[in-house]
Amino acid sequence: MSWSDFYLTCFLVGFLLSLLAFLAGTGHLHIPHLHHGLHLPHGHGSGGQSQVPWFNFGTVAAFLAWFGGAGYLLDHYYHVWYFLAFAIATFCGLGAALVVLWFLAKVLMAHESPLDPADYEMVGVLGKLSIPIRDGGTGELVYRQEGARHVVGARSEDGAAIPKGAEVAVTRYEKGIAYVRRWEDLAGETELKS
Numbered sequence: 001m002s003w004s005d006f007y008l009t010c011f012l013v014g015f016l017l018s019l020l021a022f023l024a025g026t027g028h029l030h031i032p033h034l035h036h037g038l039h040l041p042h043g044h045g046s047g048g049q050s051q052v053p054w055f056n057f058g059t060v061a062a063f064l065a066w067f068g069g070a071g072y073l074l075d076h077y078y079h080v081w082y083f084l085a086f087a088i089a090t091f092c093g094l095g096a097a098l099v100v101l102w103f104l105a106k107v108l109m110a111h112e113s114p115l116d117p118a119d120y121e122m123v124g125v126l127g128k129l130s131i132p133i134r135d136g137g138t139g140e141l142v143y144r145q146e147g148a149r150h151v152v153g154a155r156s157e158d159g160a161a162i163p164k165g166a167e168v169a170v171t172r173y174e175k176g177i178a179y180v181r182r183w184e185d186l187a188g189e190t191e192l193k194s
Helices: 003-026 057-077 082-108 183-193
Strands: 126-131 138-145 148-156 167-174 177-182
Touching: 003 057, 003 082, 057 082, 138 167, 138 177, 167 183, 177 183
Parallel strands: 148 177
Antiparallel strands: 126 138, 126 167, 138 148, 167 177
């Protein structure tokens, strides 16, 4: 196997991996993650950036494609000394991998943050009824959580009717149904205990 064949093989493997990643992304196929390796340091600022591994599918594919392509051109067409061609091809491959890594870290995952289950806890959520709860029946609660509007079925904690537009608080959440009480009733109980 000559150096040209080696570089061409690397280029084809990198190109095919890139094509596979593109088709998997457009076809919503899942490619296994590489969970081991070096990780970028991450910030603890307001964005709470996620860690992006240095060796991931995108960076490996970019490295192989650019390493192979540059090496093939330098060796096959320009007949550059093989040590110099290898060094330049390695530099090109690392540059392409770093561009992909930067894009992943700064653009695609810039606003990623770890999920906290407490942010999605239903007990204590405040909202308004968009459909009233009749005696012993079910209505509809509209509330905001994590910046998004949500809707859930709601029943009165004590089985009493609650009119449309009433502000309520969730006291328990079971099987997709929020059990609620009027906010003013809860606030009144708190004032009496004080």
